[in-house]
Amino acid sequence: MDFQHPPISSEQLAAHWMPFTANREFKQSPRIIESAEGHYYTDHQGRQIFDGLSGLWTCGLGHCHPKIAQAVSEQARTLDYSPAFQFGHPKSFELAERIASLMPEGLNRVFFTGSGSESVDSALKIARAYWKKRGKGSKTKLIGRAKGYHGVNFGGISVGGIGANRALYGEGIASDHLAHTLLEDNLFSRGLPEQGAELANELEQKVLLHGADNIAAVIVEPVAGSAGVIPPPVGYLKRLREICNQHEILLIFDEVITGFGRMGSYSAAELFGVTPDLMTIAKQITNGVVPMGAVIAKQEIYDTFMDTGGAHYLLELPHGYTYSAHPIACAAALATLDVMQDEGVLAQVRDLTPVFESKVHSLRSCDVVADIRNFGLAAGLTLHSVEGQPLLNPYRVAMACWDKGFYVRYGGDTIQMGIPFRTTENELDLMINALGEALAEQSKDEK
Numbered sequence: 001m002d003f004q005h006p007p008i009s010s011e012q013l014a015a016h017w018m019p020f021t022a023n024r025e026f027k028q029s030p031r032i033i034e035s036a037e038g039h040y041y042t043d044h045q046g047r048q049i050f051d052g053l054s055g056l057w058t059c060g061l062g063h064c065h066p067k068i069a070q071a072v073s074e075q076a077r078t079l080d081y082s083p084a085f086q087f088g089h090p091k092s093f094e095l096a097e098r099i100a101s102l103m104p105e106g107l108n109r110v111f112f113t114g115s116g117s118e119s120v121d122s123a124l125k126i127a128r129a130y131w132k133k134r135g136k137g138s139k140t141k142l143i144g145r146a147k148g149y150h151g152v153n154f155g156g157i158s159v160g161g162i163g164a165n166r167a168l169y170g171e172g173i174a175s176d177h178l179a180h181t182l183l184e185d186n187l188f189s190r191g192l193p194e195q196g197a198e199l200a201n202e203l204e205q206k207v208l209l210h211g212a213d214n215i216a217a218v219i220v221e222p223v224a225g226s227a228g229v230i231p232p233p234v235g236y237l238k239r240l241r242e243i244c245n246q247h248e249i250l251l252i253f254d255e256v257i258t259g260f261g262r263m264g265s266y267s268a269a270e271l272f273g274v275t276p277d278l279m280t281i282a283k284q285i286t287n288g289v290v291p292m293g294a295v296i297a298k299q300e301i302y303d304t305f306m307d308t309g310g311a312h313y314l315l316e317l318p319h320g321y322t323y324s325a326h327p328i329a330c331a332a333a334l335a336t337l338d339v340m341q342d343e344g345v346l347a348q349v350r351d352l353t354p355v356f357e358s359k360v361h362s363l364r365s366c367d368v369v370a371d372i373r374n375f376g377l378a379a380g381l382t383l384h385s386v387e388g389q390p391l392l393n394p395y396r397v398a399m400a401c402w403d404k405g406f407y408v409r410y411g412g413d414t415i416q417m418g419i420p421f422r423t424t425e426n427e428l429d430l431m432i433n434a435l436g437e438a439l440a441e442q443s444k445d446e447k
């Protein structure tokens with residue numbers, strides 16, 4: 001197939017091995033996005049498409065925000081790159097201090113990376129190294145959770161709990177998993193589900209099985225995103241924190257989706273009143289404009305590395321990325337935080353949340369919908385499966401939405417929505433109507 005507009009030849013189409021994409025399907029009928037503005041993409045046919053996932057949970061402030069675009073362009077003309085190791089530039093320090101000021105008390109040391117996956121693997125390495133520095137080098141095992149998504153690097157897939165993302169890749173690193181928190185009793189819960197806090201007690205079983213002396217850290221997404229938006233049962237995260245304290249296990253919150261606005265707060269940790277020892281962030285920190293991630297550590301962890309670092313010219317943590325604290329990413333992040341703070345965006349998210357919740361739950365009447373979950377401006381629908389093909393209905397629904405001019409994500413047996421922070425009620429109505437129609441088209445013949 002050759003595209004007339006834009007000109008993409010079949011050779012070009014073949015050359016790009018696309019990530020997390022069914023390449024054969026895509027290349028039969030490519031969906032090419034040419035430009036974006038605000039809440040809309042423009043595709044290669046000139047159609048306007050509403051961005052119902054804010055990119056990949058990245059662009060909550062809308063696309064091509066003029067203040068962020070200007071900051072990026074100015075930075076590219078002032079300092080495009082400076083070496084990330086052994087030298088610094090002013091904006092990374094400004095940004096680190098700014099991020100720390102928005103975090104719960106004590107979480108105030110920021111290690112920059114280039115993505116969510118890098119943040120996760122950095123946090124896991126910091127956790128293991130921390131115990132070694134404290135003279136407890138046997139504490140290496142990492143505990144994740146079924147249905148957890150922590151990116152695609154080896155640490156992340158080892159603690160991750162989505163089978164399809166692990167199965168092809170052989171041995172990971174030493175890990176174990178808690179049960180997920182999806183319960184029959186909680187179907188169609190609005191916001192946090194009531195049942196299931198006791199599932200956190202499974203961590204005590206892991207301690208009995210492996211020994212606290214051998215466990216470095218537990219990592220969870222406060223609200224699981226990629227598995228289809230799974231908010232934590234009321235009290236679950238607090239219980240995890242208690243057990244971690246009791247057994248000297250570090251608690252890591254992976255806030256790559258939940259950080260910086262989507263929950264109506266700068267962190268889910270703040271919202272839930274549970275402070276982890278390490279937090280990973282990415283995505284929304286630059287509004288998706290430039291790749292960037294970070295690990296935010298408790299000061300005690302940072303101080304441990306400094307206090308045990310040996311001679312002053314030696315590295316305390318032999319770890320980092322060429323693009324850690326990239327100047328253009330720092331400029332984008334500072335502009336993103338300016339927009340959020342100057343324009344009162346968190347309050348807008350909190351105001352929109354109940355409206356979003358009630359409209360999303362109106363889809364319950366569709367036969368094909370098996371469950372609906374929501375928190376902040378994130379929602380997931382589980383769909384009944386076509387016999388033997390659990391992934392088929394979500395794929396069909398998402399494609400039908402695309403044809404109608406709305407982008408939603410399909411993953412596993414779910415449809416996911418993460419609307420822009422300032423979506424209007426009219427935009428929301430149009431998206432829910434289109435999704436309702438797409439769901440109804442499936443439910444006519446297949447459950």
Ligand SMILES: Cc1ncc(COP(=O)(O)O)c(C=O)c1O
Binds near residue numbers: 116226255282
């Ligand atoms: C919770 C969580 N952690 C890590 C990642 C990986 O981030 P990236 O794709 O930037 O490597 C994601 C991406 O969706 C995520 O949702």
